[in-house]
Amino acid sequence: MSDSATQPILSVKHMSKFFPMGRGSQLKAVDDVSFDIMPGESLGVAGESGCGKSTCGRCVLGLYELTAGEVLFRGKDISKMSRAEKTAFRREAQMVFQDPFASLDPRMTVADIVGEGIDVHHLAKNHDERTKMIYSYLRMVGLNEEQASRFPHEFSGGQRQRVGIARAMAVDPSFLVLDEPISALDVSIQAQVVNLLVKLRRERDLAMLFISHDLSMLRYISDRIAVMYLGMLVEIGPSEELCENPAHPYTKALLASVPIPDPVAEAERVAGGVKLTGEVTSPVDPPEGCRFCSRCPFATDRCRTETPQLAEVSPGHFCACHLHG
């Protein structure tokens, strides 16, 4: 076995997830996607709605059965794990959901929500230890002990998201999938939750798959960013490099459409830059070739027939585009 520091904690190989749509058509939500996440690394997944980023997050946790490909967690295929291995995997890999209103059981107290994982995985020896653990996780996310006996509806959106994070953290995971964890929150509260996630990651060496449509936030929170378009991975690279030197026309357009909170820079952005026309086409029975070609200003005949493969454009920075092929 190789050294655990150099071995990825999660390795996704040619992962595909198609949903049957009846009459033989297929919705290709995720199509032949591969990436690795190293221990303690944070990978951001960006893309427009319907690009398959959430499906991707669910697939790597084994919540969907794959159509093709495999997901390896610490080198083990998650679909071929034994019962004991699967239980261990379910403890080590946790998820934080987008909607803090829908993802917490309204009839359970916060203590029970956080304690459920501790019970399932028998992490506490007795009731006192369980209570102590629950309190410590609540404190960790900035809630206090008196709030443990309350119900989700008694909390604000930001506090609920903290409960969701405490629940995920309560089983001491090493990998978190965060599916748009801040998009339902107000700006000032977003910053609270993001700072908490950054702190947890630093303290516990958590690996993260951070799914978001907010590129500014992804640039801030993740080490690398993967950009998806219609189920395919079109570009992946270190966050700074990808935001400063985007290679794929789609990434360029995506970055150029984010309004900048500065009137001078924003006026420049509006005046120049690649503007994306049209909308995302349907992921049901997508055409051959590059999925982006119908909106791409640089599309050629080759783009319409041949699917581009990921190629390295600079160290660690890959792009699937014939312009760089």
Next chain:
Amino acid sequence: MDEKNQTTGAPAASEADVLLDVQDLKVSYHTYAGVVQSVRGVSFSLEPGGTLAIVGESGCGKSVSAKAIMGLVKDPGVVDPQSHIVFKGRDTATFTKEDWRSYKGGSASMIFQEALSALDPTTRVGKQITEAILAHEKVSKEEAKKRAIELLHEVGIPEPERRFKQFPHELSGGMRQRVMISIAFACNPELLICDEPTTALDVTIQDQILSEIREMQRRHGTAVIMITHDMGVVADIARDMVVMYSGLIVERGSVADIFAHPRHPYTKALLAAVPRVDQSRSDELAAIQGTPPDLINPPTGCPFCTRCPYRMDVCTKAMPSETDFGSGHRASCWLHDERSPRVDEVIQAASEEGGAR
């Protein structure tokens, strides 16, 4: 610089230059839990063709203010009778039923956040546009249809003739919002209120919709009130802005002035809370600790004081008055009162103590 004065200054000098003048607007909602004072005395004005952004968090009263201007506050909501909303020199309180009819959707119209729930799901989009035209103007059905198709074309909808016959569910989110815009512009309004029109959309579509609104505004000379929580959208579209917090305006002025020199701690925090896509950043985001106050029992002092890093004793006891920084830039904060210690020293001390959080 001079024109900015007129847009944001509270009472406007001459009536001819003012399209909309809101004076001491108060709106409250009577609920089982008590009376929620959503808007607690808001004044601003807007010149013809101007663009004003109203910024704030959920529950700060920005949408309720917009509803009040459009006369859409419904039971259990009550607009205080002392409030004045003056549109082109006429107080809306004196409007007759007929006046309201020509005002709503005629001279003033509104775009909502959720286009899917704002459009009628059982009516073809074309009919929803012609309905607006026929309600306000004496034109034939054919004429209205021609206008509607032109409007659809104008907001960037491909194949407008085909789209005209479709139902809202057959359109994408961006297309629906474009239909909303064409309904809003159907009768050449002088005032358009956009209530978070792009929040539910993807960034690439948001960009298209914003430029559509900008273009339509330029072409029709419409004044726009843009309600948003996104500072990027404010920088994009507005010339003037007001920042609302718990039912009050805490800062107002031109977008350029406020972004360059935010004077209220809340505005400062809002601007520091978001990372920028065009800049790298490694320091901690400036989160605003805590949550906004309960508006059933609003605090007597500054509403932001419980979350403010620069809080002084006086902040909890009394409301600060507005301080004028010139060219219409004003903020309501005790730090700028002449009796306060020098602002810069306080901020310096606080940031040395462990960060402006």
